[in-house]
Amino acid sequence: MxxxxxNFFTSLRLTVVCLGLALIxxxxxxxxxxxxxxxxxxxxxFRSFFVYWxxxxxxxxxxxxxxxxxxxxxxxxxxxxxxxxxxxxxKKKIGILLIHAGLILLLGGxxxxxxxxxxxxxxxxxxxxxxxxxxxxxxxLAVIDTTDPEKDKVVAIPESLVAKGGEIRxxxxxFTLRIEKxxxxxxxxxxxxxxxxxxxxxxxxxxxxxxxxxxxxxxMDAVDLPMVLVQAVSDKGPVxxxxxxxxxxxxxxxxxxxxxxxxxxPDLKVTAPQTFTFNxxxxxxxxxxxxxxxxxxxxxxxxxxxxxxxxxxxxxxxSMIHLSNPVAGDxxxxxxxxxxxxxxxxxxxxxxxxxxxxxxxILQVVRNPASLTPYIACSLVALGLVVQFLMxxxxxxxKRAQQTSPAATVKKTGAPLLExxxxxxxxxxx
Amino acid sequence: xxxxASVLNVRAHDQIQVYTVPKEHxxxxxxxxxxxxxxxxxPVNSAPIHWTLPEGWKELPPDGIRRASFDVGAANxxxxxxxxxxxxxxxxxxxxxxNRWRGELALEPIAESEITSAPLTxxxxxxxxxxxxxxxxxxxVAEISCNGNSWFIKLRxxxxxxxxAKPVFQEFLKSIHFAAPSVESxxxxxxxxxxxxNPRDLSSAREASVxxxxxNVPAQWVETAPTSSMVLKSFSVGEAxxxxxxxxxxxxxxxxxxxxxxxxxxxxxxxPPVTEESQLSGLTEPLQTLAGKAxxxxxxxxxxxxxxxxxxxxxIVPHEGLTWFYKMMGDAKVVEGQKNTFVEFVKxxxxx
Numbered sequence: 025m026x027x028x029x030x031n032f033f034t035s036l037r038l039t040v041v042c043l044g045l046a047l048i049x050x051x052x053x054x055x056x057x058x059x060x061x062x063x064x065x066x067x068x069x070f071r072s073f074f075v076y077w078x079x080x081x082x083x084x085x086x087x088x089x090x091x092x093x094x095x096x097x098x099x100x101x102x103x104x105x106x107x108x109x110x111x112x113x114x115k116k117k118i119g120i121l122l123i124h125a126g127l128i129l130l131l132g133g134x135x136x137x138x139x140x141x142x143x144x145x146x147x148x149x150x151x152x153x154x155x156x157x158x159x160x161x162x163x164x165l166a167v168i169d170t171t172d173p174e175k176d177k178v179v180a181i182p183e184s185l186v187a188k189g190g191e192i193r194x195x196x197x198x199f200t201l202r203i204e205k206x207x208x209x210x211x212x213x214x215x216x217x218x219x220x221x222x223x224x225x226x227x228x229x230x231x232x233x234x235x236x237x238x239x240x241x242x243x244m245d246a247v248d249l250p251m252v253l254v255q256a257v258s259d260k261g262p263v264x265x266x267x268x269x270x271x272x273x274x275x276x277x278x279x280x281x282x283x284x285x286x287x288x289x290p291d292l293k294v295t296a297p298q299t300f301t302f303n304x305x306x307x308x309x310x311x312x313x314x315x316x317x318x319x320x321x322x323x324x325x326x327x328x329x330x331x332x333x334x335x336x337x338x339x340x341x342x343s344m345i346h347l348s349n350p351v352a353g354d355x356x357x358x359x360x361x362x363x364x365x366x367x368x369x370x371x372x373x374x375x376x377x378x379x380x381x382x383x384x385x386i387l388q389v390v391r392n393p394a395s396l397t398p399y400i401a402c403s404l405v406a407l408g409l410v411v412q413f414l415m416x417x418x419x420x421x422x423k424r425a426q427q428t429s430p431a432a433t434v435k436k437t438g439a440p441l442l443e444x445x446x447x448x449x450x451x452x453x454x
Numbered sequence: 455x456x457x458x459a460s461v462l463n464v465r466a467h468d469q470i471q472v473y474t475v476p477k478e479h480x481x482x483x484x485x486x487x488x489x490x491x492x493x494x495x496x497p498v499n500s501a502p503i504h505w506t507l508p509e510g511w512k513e514l515p516p517d518g519i520r521r522a523s524f525d526v527g528a529a530n531x532x533x534x535x536x537x538x539x540x541x542x543x544x545x546x547x548x549x550x551x552x553n554r555w556r557g558e559l560a561l562e563p564i565a566e567s568e569i570t571s572a573p574l575t576x577x578x579x580x581x582x583x584x585x586x587x588x589x590x591x592x593x594x595v596a597e598i599s600c601n602g603n604s605w606f607i608k609l610r611x612x613x614x615x616x617x618x619a620k621p622v623f624q625e626f627l628k629s630i631h632f633a634a635p636s637v638e639s640x641x642x643x644x645x646x647x648x649x650x651x652n653p654r655d656l657s658s659a660r661e662a663s664v665x666x667x668x669x670n671v672p673a674q675w676v677e678t679a680p681t682s683s684m685v686l687k688s689f690s691v692g693e694a695x696x697x698x699x700x701x702x703x704x705x706x707x708x709x710x711x712x713x714x715x716x717x718x719x720x721x722x723x724x725x726p727p728v729t730e731e732s733q734l735s736g737l738t739e740p741l742q743t744l745a746g747k748a749x750x751x752x753x754x755x756x757x758x759x760x761x762x763x764x765x766x767x768x769x770i771v772p773h774e775g776l777t778w779f780y781k782m783m784g785d786a787k788v789v790e791g792q793k794n795t796f797v798e799f800v801k802x803x804x805x806x
Binding site: 155156164170172173174175176177178179180181182184185192194196288290317 | 478
């Protein structure tokens, strides 16, 4: 049994089957992008263990194809197992061993990156100080107790829980949140906007601004802006009902919406927090990009967008920031520019974009615990190749030296170098 | 191990997180000097406004949303300062702004017709200068529209201090220019980068950020609170049992087009939709307004709730990339009686 198990995981057939399935997955996943968009296709087909099929009208999830993670994992196991089975610690194989170790590390590192890498962004205008970055796609329903003058207590509910609807109860909130309506993507609705369903709320911004559902986005450069109609209910009755949406919190949608409605409803500030009081405590409620807090703060001193003189051709983008970490004692100015990111505290800050009109900078913040693995893996492969090459070279040179007698070498006289057999006269019989 | 780690990681993302964070403090703009030069000595061009600081004025530390503020150095224990703020697009209405400034001086709000201002040009951009005097304090505000932004440069303080500082303030305004300085910087290699993209194309709707039109509201119309978002104004006419409602709204570009809107209106009073654009000519009549050519439609249907005849007269007025919708709907007799008034009202609306 064990033998069969080992044979299965070390077989070349498994490698071929995995590669075949990977081909099918890439084909099917590429086609799926037409229907569900690039980002969703990546999540469902490639960043998953299984690809599921849901028959219409049912809530069933039937796996019909291994996902990218599963195929990659099996390939990795296959490679490792085959390697262990045929492992021979000999001097001659050291180069091959190094090359394979590099490949295994590359696969494993990429897998860890897929799972643990967190990408977010930090939008800063000159003078802004932030100790958090925001997810480009993930959202959360945040209920913040702002009563304390020094600090806020945040209860962050992931969008995946909100999407399930129903009631959300947590001992950290003195009331229950009732999800009355959830649109995974939404659009502010005016009186002339076509569409049947327009949602308004009893309190806050939603009293004046209605929302309609919108199709999910299909491209990588667009994000879904969810809307939630949420009611807070205590044991004494309803506390309030609000529309919360990324339309009020996510850059640049919120700024765009605020600008759009300024002429129509000048008193409505969609970017202002929606607050309420309950049992003497003040709360804010918002649907917002997931926040990743840091134990340090970043302040934008200046954003610089240079152009070649007399043209609009970009020459350089750079952000001058001030980094402040009282715990580590760091307090310094740093310049981040193209191809010169800031690496700090396990995070890398890239100059990623800028606000229209050069009003501010957009830094891409990447946390990847496995970020060093590709470098180490490539170094191992390169070292293995060099070792293997040198071993062959030395071996060849040694053999050559052994086979070459001094008499056969007529280099000094300028005569051509002869094969040893011919030079020694042994080949005459041929 | 990898599998377990990934499962745990996925689980962690699905759970409610509770944490405490220090209070967020809004960003404060840096003093002009800090923006003009980074520590490496390379000039940077983040500041879109530049000025020459008058003698005796002192730049104050950053404060809230102000781009910059100054102490004008008043004498005899009086105080006055200058604040520069800017906002994208147009901010509120002129009346709203003036009454806010009046409120700061403990003055009563005024009507639009009572607003006084002097024309002003700052760095070739047009603007207005308001001078509002209160009991013991005075405010002089220059409002300038520049490249899609509204700039407010406000001198405010004790009456005597503002009076003394006003000539210097006017010189200060002349020294302002909005052009960004040319920049020389280190020649780092670069990749092409795009400005941030709005997830939705709001460019068409952005044009809707305009000030409201000037209306000659008939005396018998009573203004009511808009019942729907994005309705600019609404009025009621008639009595409770027989009344009509007038609404005004605006949308960017064609606002969905005449056919779609007229069909929607037809549906509201129980009429079947028309399918062809060509049928519209029989349902509409041209209307000449101050904004130019418009169309008017007059529909008679039935109120679904009461079964009584219901009439709707609506005008679609395109003007400078926007489409204005005027609609009077209600009791057929009331609408009939108000038709000429409504048409005259639509024709005389003055657009900003």
